[in-house]
Amino acid sequence: MRRSLTFVLTLLSCYSFAQSADDLQLKWEVVENGHQGKAQTLSTFTLINRSKQTLPASGWTIYYNFIRFVTPGEVAPGIDAEHVNGHLYTFKPNAAFKGLQPGDSLKINVVHVAWVTNYTDAPDGPYIVWDKQPEKGYPLPYTVIASTRPEQLRRTAADTHPQTTAADIYRKNANTKDIPLEKLPKIFPTPGFYEEKTGSMTLDAQTVIGTDPAFLKEANFLADILGKRIGKPVKVLTDAEQGTIRLKKYKHAKIGGPGYYVVSSDTSAGFYVITSETAEGIFYGIQSFRQLIPLTGKPVLPLVFVADIPRFKFRSLLLDVSRNFQPKQQILKVLDLMAFYKLNVLHLHMSDDEGWRVEIDGLPELTEVGGRRGHSVDELTALQPSYGSGPDVNNTTGSGFYTKADYIDILKYARDRHIKVIPEIEMPGHGRAAIKAMDARYARLMKAGKPEEAAEYRLSDPEDKSEYRSVQEWKDNVMNVALPSTYKFIEKVVDGLMTMHQEAGAPLDMIHMGGDETPAGVWEQSPAAWKLMRSDPKIRYADDLWYYFYDKVAKIVNSRGLQLYGWEEAGMRKTKRDGKTVMIANPDFGNRNFQLDVWNNVMGGGMEDLTYRLANAGYKVVLSGVSNYYFDMAYAKDYHEPGFYWGGYVDVDKPFYFIPFDLYKNSKEDGQGNPLPPGTFTGKDRLTEYGRENIVGIQAALWGETVKSPQQLEYLLLPKLLGMAERAWSTDPAWATEENEARAKEMYDSAWSRFANIVGKRELPRLAALNGGYNYRIPPPGALVENGKVSANVQLPGLLIRYTTDGKEPTAKSPVYSAPVAAKGTVKLKVFDSAGRGSRTVIVNP
Incomplete structure (x- = not known):
C-alpha cells in the first residue's frame, strides 16, 4: 500500500511539473579549461527548483545538446550523465537521488x-x-553564464593570450590609412582595366x-533595377543600336573567355554600351554598371571604360542548410548578393x-x-534534436525542407542570375x-507486408555490429556501401x-557526392561487407570498400553525363610509410575528371600542402581551405564572437590576403591565432x-551548426565574402608576386588600406x-590607453566611432570620436554604420 501511494504521489508530482517546465531552471558555466592539466574542461550545470513541489526522485530525464563529448558517469549525488548519440546527452536520477526540494538547487x-x-x-x-x-519533451528555461575569468x-x-583585446585590435588597425571616397574605384571586385573619363551622364525618365x-x-x-532607382518603368527595345544603355553582342579581339565584358561610355553620343559574346558576360557588365549609380540623390554616372574577365571560372559559396535550415526566401536573398559580386x-x-532538406519523388x-528534428522514442517520425533545436518538431531551425516547387524556384532564380546550383548529397x-x-x-513497408519494397532503398545493414564514432560523435551515420x-x-x-534541374531549365552537369569524415571502424563487422569482400579479390580490407564505393558512385554519376565532385577524402588513399598509416592522393581517380x-x-x-x-x-x-574560407569560423578570439574556431579565426582580412597559387607566402597565424613559427x-x-x-576556383563555406537565423547567416557571411569575391574574380595583386619581403609587405599594407x-x-x-539590407558585422573599435587618454580606431574607414564617459551605452546620437578622450571614469566606445546599426561595445578604463 505504501509503495502504491508513493507511486501515485510521484505521478502527481511529475504531472504538475510536466504542465509547467518553467518551474525548473537550468544554468551553465565554465569552471576551468585545461582541467587537471589535460585537454578537457570542467563545467557546471545548476538545476534550480522554483516550484512549490519537490522534483521527484525518479521518473524523469533531462536532455541537452553539447558539441563537446561529456565523460559518462555520476556527475552529482544521484545523477548520472549519459551519451545518447551525436551531440545529445542526458542527466538521469539513479537510486541514490532523493529529489530536489522547492527552492533548492x-x-x-x-x-x-x-x-x-x-x-x-x-x-x-x-x-x-x-x-x-516518454514521447513528449518540455523545454527548460536556460541561461549561459558568460566566461570572464582567465581560467x-x-x-x-x-x-598567455586567451582573448583578443581592444589594444590588439587597435594595433592591427593602426596601419590602415584613410583614403578619400572620390579616390576609390567605383567597381568591385577590381576589374582588369578601369578608366574614368571626363564628364558624366544622368539617368532619367527618358532612359531606354x-x-x-x-x-x-x-x-x-537591368530595367527592373533602373526602374526602382528612377521611379518609373524603363522601356526595353530589342535593338542594340538604340537606347541610353545598349547591350551588344560582340567578340572582342584582344580579350575573351567565359564571363568577359566591356563597359564603355561616350559623352558625345550620350549612351553606355555593355558588350560581350555571352549573356553571362553581359550580366557581369550589368553588375559593374549598377555600381556606378549613386545610392542616393540624382543618378549621375561617371563616364568610364571597363574591360574585365574573371580570374577563376568557379567562384562558389557553400551554404549548409542541413545542420540548421534556412528558408527559401533567404536563399534567394543570398543569390542576389552573390550575383552582385559576380x-x-x-x-x-x-x-x-542532422537533416535532409529537399523532396525526392x-x-x-x-x-x-529526415527533414524534421524533435524528441521521439524511436526516430521513426523525426530525427533527434541537434544544435539546440529542442524537443518540438515545429522548430524552424532543426525542421524544414524545400518542396520540389521551392527547389525549382531556387534553381530558376539562380539561373536568371547566371549562378549554377550544385546540390550536395553527403x-x-x-x-x-x-x-x-x-x-x-523500411518499418512502414514491413508493417504493410511488403518486405521486398521495404528493403529496396535501405542504407543500413541490421546485422552490422561495427563500432565507430564520427567526429560529431555519431555511432550510426555511415551508409553501408x-x-x-x-x-x-x-x-x-x-x-x-x-x-528538377531539367524542369527549371538549369540542367545539372555536376553533382557533389560528399566523401567527408568517414570514421575508422566502419563496415568491419558487417556480414554484407564480409560477403562482398569474399566475392571480390580487389577488396582485401574494410578500408578498400571506400575505393569500391567511389568507383561505383563515379560510374552512376558519369553514366548520366555528370561530373563527379566531392570532398578531399574522396580523392585520398590510405597506405603505409615507415610502418605508419598515411593518406596520399589516390592515383585511381586523378585522371577521371x-x-x-x-x-x-x-x-x-x-596538411597545409x-x-x-x-x-x-x-x-x-x-x-x-578552412584557414581562409570557412566563414563559420569566428571573426576573432573573443568570447562574444559567434562561430567555431577549430580551424582558426577568419576575419575580413584572411579571405583578402590569401594567395591562390602560393598559399604559404602570406599565411600569418596558426589555428589558435598565434604567429606561425619559422619553418x-x-x-x-x-x-x-x-x-x-x-x-579551378575558390569556394567560401558557411557551415550551419551555429547559424540559427538569417541574421546570423548574414553576420558571418559579410563582409568576409567581399575578400573572397576579390580574390576569385581579380588577378593576383602585385604584392602577391613581389619577391622582396619588405617591399611585398609595404605593397600589401597599401592594398589592404584601399x-x-x-x-x-x-x-x-x-x-x-x-x-532590403543585410545584417553585416560591424567590427568593434580598437582602443588603447596612453598617458591617461583613450585612443580609438576602426578596422573599416567610413564607419564612425561614438563614445560615452558617463557609463551609459553609446547610441547613434552619442559624440563622434575624433581625438583621444581624456576621462577619469569608464569610457565606452562603439562603431556605427550609416544606417545607425552598432557594433559590440568596448569598455576602457583609463
Whole structure:
C-alpha cells in the first residue's frame, strides 16, 4: 500500500511539473579549461527548483545538446550523465537521488573534451522528459553564464593570450590609412582595366535600354533595377543600336573567355554600351554598371571604360542548410548578393547527419522524417534534436525542407542570375538523416507486408555490429556501401535531382557526392561487407570498400553525363610509410575528371600542402581551405564572437590576403591565432605548372551548426565574402608576386588600406540598402590607453566611432570620436554604420 501511494504521489508530482517546465531552471558555466592539466574542461550545470513541489526522485530525464563529448558517469549525488548519440546527452536520477526540494538547487559538474572559449560552444536546447509521457519533451528555461575569468577563457594554463583585446585590435588597425571616397574605384571586385573619363551622364525618365535579342532576359533584369532607382518603368527595345544603355553582342579581339565584358561610355553620343559574346558576360557588365549609380540623390554616372574577365571560372559559396535550415526566401536573398559580386556557383549542402532538406519523388520519408528534428522514442517520425533545436518538431531551425516547387524556384532564380546550383548529397559518412529516413520507410513497408519494397532503398545493414564514432560523435551515420540498395538509393536521388534541374531549365552537369569524415571502424563487422569482400579479390580490407564505393558512385554519376565532385577524402588513399598509416592522393581517380573541395589547410596542422598535392596528382581542385574560407569560423578570439574556431579565426582580412597559387607566402597565424613559427612550410609540396592548371576556383563555406537565423547567416557571411569575391574574380595583386619581403609587405599594407576603405565607404552603405539590407558585422573599435587618454580606431574607414564617459551605452546620437578622450571614469566606445546599426561595445578604463 505504501509503495502504491508513493507511486501515485510521484505521478502527481511529475504531472504538475510536466504542465509547467518553467518551474525548473537550468544554468551553465565554465569552471576551468585545461582541467587537471589535460585537454578537457570542467563545467557546471545548476538545476534550480522554483516550484512549490519537490522534483521527484525518479521518473524523469533531462536532455541537452553539447558539441563537446561529456565523460559518462555520476556527475552529482544521484545523477548520472549519459551519451545518447551525436551531440545529445542526458542527466538521469539513479537510486541514490532523493529529489530536489522547492527552492533548492543542484550542482552538476561535468568533464568534457577540448575547451570552451566562446558562447557558441555552450550546451544548448535542454528539455525534460517524464517517464510516464516518454514521447513528449518540455523545454527548460536556460541561461549561459558568460566566461570572464582567465581560467574560463584560456584553452590551457600555457595560453598567455586567451582573448583578443581592444589594444590588439587597435594595433592591427593602426596601419590602415584613410583614403578619400572620390579616390576609390567605383567597381568591385577590381576589374582588369578601369578608366574614368571626363564628364558624366544622368539617368532619367527618358532612359531606354536597347538590347540584342540574345540578351533580352538580362535587359529586363537591368530595367527592373533602373526602374526602382528612377521611379518609373524603363522601356526595353530589342535593338542594340538604340537606347541610353545598349547591350551588344560582340567578340572582342584582344580579350575573351567565359564571363568577359566591356563597359564603355561616350559623352558625345550620350549612351553606355555593355558588350560581350555571352549573356553571362553581359550580366557581369550589368553588375559593374549598377555600381556606378549613386545610392542616393540624382543618378549621375561617371563616364568610364571597363574591360574585365574573371580570374577563376568557379567562384562558389557553400551554404549548409542541413545542420540548421534556412528558408527559401533567404536563399534567394543570398543569390542576389552573390550575383552582385559576380559569384557563379551556389553549393547547397542539403543533407547531413542532422537533416535532409529537399523532396525526392518516391521517397517521402527523406523529408517527412529526415527533414524534421524533435524528441521521439524511436526516430521513426523525426530525427533527434541537434544544435539546440529542442524537443518540438515545429522548430524552424532543426525542421524544414524545400518542396520540389521551392527547389525549382531556387534553381530558376539562380539561373536568371547566371549562378549554377550544385546540390550536395553527403555520403557515405554524414549520412544519418538519409539512413534514419530509409529505416522509417523500411518499418512502414514491413508493417504493410511488403518486405521486398521495404528493403529496396535501405542504407543500413541490421546485422552490422561495427563500432565507430564520427567526429560529431555519431555511432550510426555511415551508409553501408556493401548493400546493392545503397546504390539504388543513390540512383533514385540523382535522377530526382536531375529531373528538377531539367524542369527549371538549369540542367545539372555536376553533382557533389560528399566523401567527408568517414570514421575508422566502419563496415568491419558487417556480414554484407564480409560477403562482398569474399566475392571480390580487389577488396582485401574494410578500408578498400571506400575505393569500391567511389568507383561505383563515379560510374552512376558519369553514366548520366555528370561530373563527379566531392570532398578531399574522396580523392585520398590510405597506405603505409615507415610502418605508419598515411593518406596520399589516390592515383585511381586523378585522371577521371574528378573535382574536389580541399578544406584541410589548418596552418600549423601539418596538411597545409594537401591542396597542391591533389592538384599536382591530376584532380580538379577548388580552394576551400578552412584557414581562409570557412566563414563559420569566428571573426576573432573573443568570447562574444559567434562561430567555431577549430580551424582558426577568419576575419575580413584572411579571405583578402590569401594567395591562390602560393598559399604559404602570406599565411600569418596558426589555428589558435598565434604567429606561425619559422619553418612551418619547410618540405611542403609546392604547386607545379601542371597542378596550377587543375586549380579551378575558390569556394567560401558557411557551415550551419551555429547559424540559427538569417541574421546570423548574414553576420558571418559579410563582409568576409567581399575578400573572397576579390580574390576569385581579380588577378593576383602585385604584392602577391613581389619577391622582396619588405617591399611585398609595404605593397600589401597599401592594398589592404584601399580594400578596407572600399568596404567601409562603398560596399557597406550599399549592403545596408541592397535587397532590403543585410545584417553585416560591424567590427568593434580598437582602443588603447596612453598617458591617461583613450585612443580609438576602426578596422573599416567610413564607419564612425561614438563614445560615452558617463557609463551609459553609446547610441547613434552619442559624440563622434575624433581625438583621444581624456576621462577619469569608464569610457565606452562603439562603431556605427550609416544606417545607425552598432557594433559590440568596448569598455576602457583609463
